[in-house]
Amino acid sequence: MSGVRIFACPFTPHLTDVEGNARRMVEELLAAREKNCDLVIFPETALTGYCLGDLHTDPELVRRQERAIEEILAPACVHVAAVIGATCERRDEEGALVTRHNSAVVLAGGRVIHRAYKVLLANEGVLEDSRYFDAGSADHLSPVDVPLSGGRTLRLGVLICQDLWDDGEAVHPARQLTEMGARLLCVINASPFHLRKPSLRRTVAAARVAECGVPLVYVNATSLEDVGKNLVLFDGHCFAMSAAGLVQTRPWDGVPVVWDVPLDPVRGPFPAPEARPEALLAEALIYGIREFFRKSRGIGDAVIGLSGGIDSAVDALLVTRALGADRLTCVNLPTRFNSSLTRDLAGRIAANLGVNYLIHPIEDVVAAHTARFAGILGKPPKTLTLENIQARERGNVLMAYAQELGAMVVGNGNKTEFQRGYATLYGDLIGALMPLGDVHKLLVYALGRELDPHGEVLPGEVFTVVPSAELSDNQNVLEGRGDPFDYHVEAPLGVELIEHRATPAALRAAFEARALDPSLWIPDARGRTVYDKMTPETFEAAAREVREAIARSFFKRVQSPPNIVVSPRAFGLDLHETLLGG
Template identity: 30%
Template sequence: MGFHAPAICYIAGNISENESQMTDRFRVTLAQFNPTVGDLAGNAAKARQAWLQARAAGANLLALPEMFIAGYNPQDLVLKPAFQQAAMDQVHALARDCSDGPAIAIGAPWVIEGRLFNAYVVLQNGEVSAVVQKHHLPNEAVFDEKRVFEEGPIMGPFSVDGVRIGSPICEDAWHEDVAETLEETGAEFLLVPNGSPYYRGKHDVRLSHMVSRVVETGLPLIYLNMVGGQDDQVFDGGSFALNPGGALAWQMPVFDEEVSHIDLERQADGWRVVDGARASHPPEIEQDYRVMVEALRDYMRKTGFSKVVLGLSGGVDSALVAAIAVDALGADSVRCVMLPSEYTSQASLGDARAVVDALGVRYDTVPIAAGRAAITDTLAPLFSGTAPGLTEENIQSRLRGLLLMAISNKFGEMLLTTGNKSEVAVGYATIYGDMNGGYNPIKDLYKTRVFDTCRWRNETHRAWMFGPDGEVISPSIIDKPPSAELREDQKDSDSLPDYPVLDAILDVLVDQDGSIADCVAAGFDADVARKVEHLLYISEYKRFQSAPGARLSRRAFWLDRRYPIANRWRDRGAVPD
């Protein structure tokens, strides 16, 4: 980290020359945008586009989200000195290009005296006029900021057109000290830039924290969040503004890129946000579905893929993934493949065909009987004298994985994997078989939620969906007993508790980080809970090699929950009688 940027850190007492020119109205243009990690030039171009809109609207300041120039979350990429320098160069170029209009506040990695900060950089008159450094660095769940950034000092406000603005960066606004210091050092309103990813109920959590900051400081607050997918995370926007007392003055939609202009007016007792549009937010099930669609759409766009392929079994999971893929990419970009064996029922063949017809996607059938026979014959001398069992069942799954990967390689179509969270949790999937794939849209969706989501999609259509209106997953798929169809009359319930029981136990063990005693207290059999716990732990090696997928909860498998693969601990604590 040997590169240096000008050590410009305007804090309380550093007042610009034009601060004495009092104004009674201040306009902020908010760019609730979707950056791409590493696309420095592309992100800068988006900032210039927003700046032109801000200038046309007569804004005083254009605000962009946290770490916008780099994209968020850049993880260890931001530790690369060449990347740091390139990001700072783009910000300086942006300052020069946008010198004759509103100021710009943009999130960026910033090096000061050899130390790397998560910074909010203010550009005025062709130069960097202030660099606010993030103080509270989140180091839990999906965040590892203490690993990559230095902790900045608690700073005072910066000045734009005579108005003193305090900018707690994301996590800084979840704590009292930064906002209180800004109020004490003369901030007239708070502008909070964020890279805050979705989980269920996250917006209410944000709103609660921001209301606390407003009540404590007596200052209006503008909360700006980014949108878009990055690996497993989706940033859901939903930017808003609060007036003193905590009243909601204005709110942007969730998930949509949008530029909005917010006015503040100086009154006798301080600044107030002028009331504006308050976008309503959809219910949880719709937000989850939107996250899965946006996650796949952006993962494809940002990794350079344009088409997908998936195995369509006639079951509910693959049907839902097919619907998500079509809604994200359009029917012309989705190929579904049926790979039947002698255990594939006519009902499954018919159900798969119904999904294909409803969605309008390409459909190929690749029987696996001949390939399976060849593998069986190849292994026969080695397996002689042993009874057929799970190994032979898994050969079917691995053969399907091989064939799907061949199609993916041949046609440049990314393979989607289709395991739900219940299966991912207990390892009810074949590694190097049906776990093959580059992305899993339903990885954080329990099986019981899969059923509910299918019913919801059949009844609901939105403008952001590229797929057709109406029933796209037939009720026969949703209602039939789940089965892997790897042997005669096989049902998932032969190996697992019924899904309502399994999911409820997993919710205790995974989402609540609870114990066997907690499961028993919730009404579940201790031996069943211990079996689920055992399956959960011994499946860690599978999850370690699994495809990324859309994060919907606070305990998604990947960065939210990191367990050792080699682990002999089991919960042997006392349970309630």
Template identity: 30%
Template sequence: MQDLTLVMAQLDPLVGDIPGNTERAIEAVREARIEHGADIVVLPELFLTGYPPEDLLLRPSMETRLRAARTRMAEKVVRDVLVIVGYPGRREGRIWNLAGALYNGEWLGEYAKQALPNYEVFDEQRYFARGAEPLVLDHQGVKLGLLICEDLWEEAPARQARQAGAEILVSLNASPFHQDKPAERLRLLEERAAAVELPIVYVNQIGGQDELVFDGGSACVDAAGELRVQAPHWAVGLMPVQFLKQQGAWVPQPGETEPDVPAEENLYCALVTGLRDYVNKSGFEGVVLGLSGGIDSALSLAIAVDALGPQRVQAVMMPYHYTADISKEDAAEQAEMLGVHYEVMPIEPMVEAFMGTLAKAFEGTERDTTEENLQSRCRGVLLMAISNKKGLMVLTTGNKSEMAVGYATLYGDMVGGYNAIKDVYKTWVYRLARWRNTQSPAIPERVIERPPSAELAPDQQDSDSLPDYDTLDAILVRYIEGDMSAEAIIEAGFDRDDVYRVVKLVDRCEYKRRQAPVGVRVTRRGFGRDRRYPIVNGWQPGE
């Protein structure tokens, strides 16, 4: 009976670090051979450059660097292991998304990705030529049909590989996470494997890259689509798959799989991973954030501590006249609970100094949001000063609901380098906070139970100027992610005034969002690379 061991290398590359990614690949193959007796090692899509490399692909030296990387791999990768790795390549004046096969110092062939996604966060038709031919590797008695990511989401490439003689389909992937995406992938693998009656090995990358985060979850299904092996989500590592040839077919044997986890846990892990990689890959010492005693900054602090450790996190309470005593108490309690460096910096002297300077310019006007925003901007100045002095990145704390309707202050609470909860609706902020407290004490219960308030005016509450968050988020999901018109949302049972107020705020505040820090995308449509609306336009909401 023939057998082979294929190892799925679920790794976290650094975009642009071709030498570093090359060494990660070499070491992963060595480890896979020693620890698992690997016959075949598969790495993710575009691993040598990291994904997505974007306009780095257009740099003149890109191909030279990749040739050097492939030469080094040919020289250093351990013998008697077939390595399948993703990288871009310029061939005959065009750039291709490739999967290359290396064995005993020789590159055996390259497969060019056929299905080039150009929706949501994907922009591959900007860079790559479309492949047309299958590649089936005949290696020591097994025929491997190569695919790359989107090729699996279309029927033709898998069928083409089957017709070319493939016995196992091997898919290299850089598939970003969003809520419900892991389950969607498994359904896809089940359907595609059953349709072509072949086992599929699906290798996905892990880690954060700017707005994107990759959850891993590499998996193998058998020819009926049954899950046989799955690597953990949110963990770098090597996962072996044992194949036996039985009655003329290669059959993956049962191995490790991952139990289902709550949606809150999966989402929280995405936020932690995105922040950790953004800070570490960018070279920051740590983060500093304003801790207000409210739910958003409280959740952001917990995420930061889980991502970086308490020693790399600084929290600053910056009270003013309208800051409630319970906010000060709750912020101090949480800082002590999580063990972070904590300071209190009252902003009254700053605000009063600005108001004194502006007194003549404001003469004859009524007090309004201008004065409220000034408080927020004073806080932003303090945080940026700490950032400059200590090398700490400012972490902003506005949620998706607020960013959608512009409930944030330019050059105030929007000042910073990254926002861990930028793509998290307010209702999910509460769900995540409650879930996090089931793991260990992290957020004072009173913070979760209190009505939300920006505390920029006496007795202010968010509900003074916005619908309740359950209603607001339901409208926003339909408008932002579902692209439903205002009238269609109203027909779904929502109040006409609420709907038009919300969609007008969303449209009007595009200019603010363009100036907001980046944050990890975790919904089907985040503010950023996959929602591109003109800032200046005459579009009217309605039909």
């Protein structure tokens, strides 16, 4: 047999809707049959979805999957074969659980012909395979002979997600399967997205192909799921590597593709153009926002506090792209500290977007609170107290509008602010969703330019005005005063410490060698680099101070809205922290 026709299906599972998912899979199987496909590949945990928490251990959910496989899916696989991700259990004669596996079920000829169990469990970030599943035994690994039309047979090696990533492991599933005669490797995945993930997947897959010498097909789910504090994106990225080269889908399309994959020996390489991070980020956040609202039980509209600064401007643009202008209300909430510049910017952005725009001054309420506190305490409130009163009143007003409009508040905080705790509990740390919560400050600016390259929505001053909360005279943007950080130092330090897991000492060494990543450590608006502004001593001290600030401020992050994970390590249940251990 020279080749095989693959129907790669980046399926979107509806969480726990086993029977509904199975019926939708049958529709895809019929479509594949009409296209004369030999093999349909669905993602990992396609029958249930991946992020189910402890529902993975519900015996009834597993029994429903078995029934759906036998009664709905197997009969649809008489004339086409399929690989489907599901949970399988083994029980003893008395019904006691022996093992539970993250599995791939192979169907052909109207029946189950093989079950593959995930050997290398994923236990990193939001993934907790070992909490729910037992690892498959390497002794159980074997290819399966899949009968195809015309009397042909395909010896197929099935891998489940992490099984592909075997560098440094004692077991090498891909190699073992090809040594047993597999002519094609099929990898089913529920692989969470982050900005570097598509490239990493291709790199690891190419390494396996080079080692094994056989073609490989990779199929990922398309979905937004969650683990509580984090919204997890599955981008539907699918690709095939063969003697014909590399073919791949665009993330987020979610549309099945048909590939004719030759079975000739192959080693690569498989060059591919790299997508720009800002473009990937824009697509990811728009998809995530849209899916979040679609799945949020009938609440379809959004409310945003629009200040005229970069964060709220980018959030408003993202939400408009995701939901439509008619579903977004932007509210400007000025006090005497808000400049005419930022007020004007907020109005211009709202007009350019075509959204509902409200101006709701809060100066009178803040003044009343301030006077009441001064009367009771016998002295004026501290500056920080006054700042937080303003932030909390803004949050109160936004929540009231959301209640009145049947909408949800979308928060505007970014990852760099969160690492400092530069946010007010029950003030700007409110909302159902924080889209930029895993996006550092400099990337927010880049995202704004990506979303609006010609300046049709975001006025140029949005990118040049000093970042500021505008809560006191010390944050007067017209005098060039704003947030108490140099974001060209603060933001990259956060990425290095959190996402790259660097230590202050290692960062100092990189600084001294002038080896910091220039794509991250970009010059500021005056053209100055970090090497121009700091010495090795002050740089290491800054890194230590940021690391301490991260530990101190977890009590705020644990009470913040969920964020959409787009980095290799996000605040929430991706980065595990403690309240008392910092």
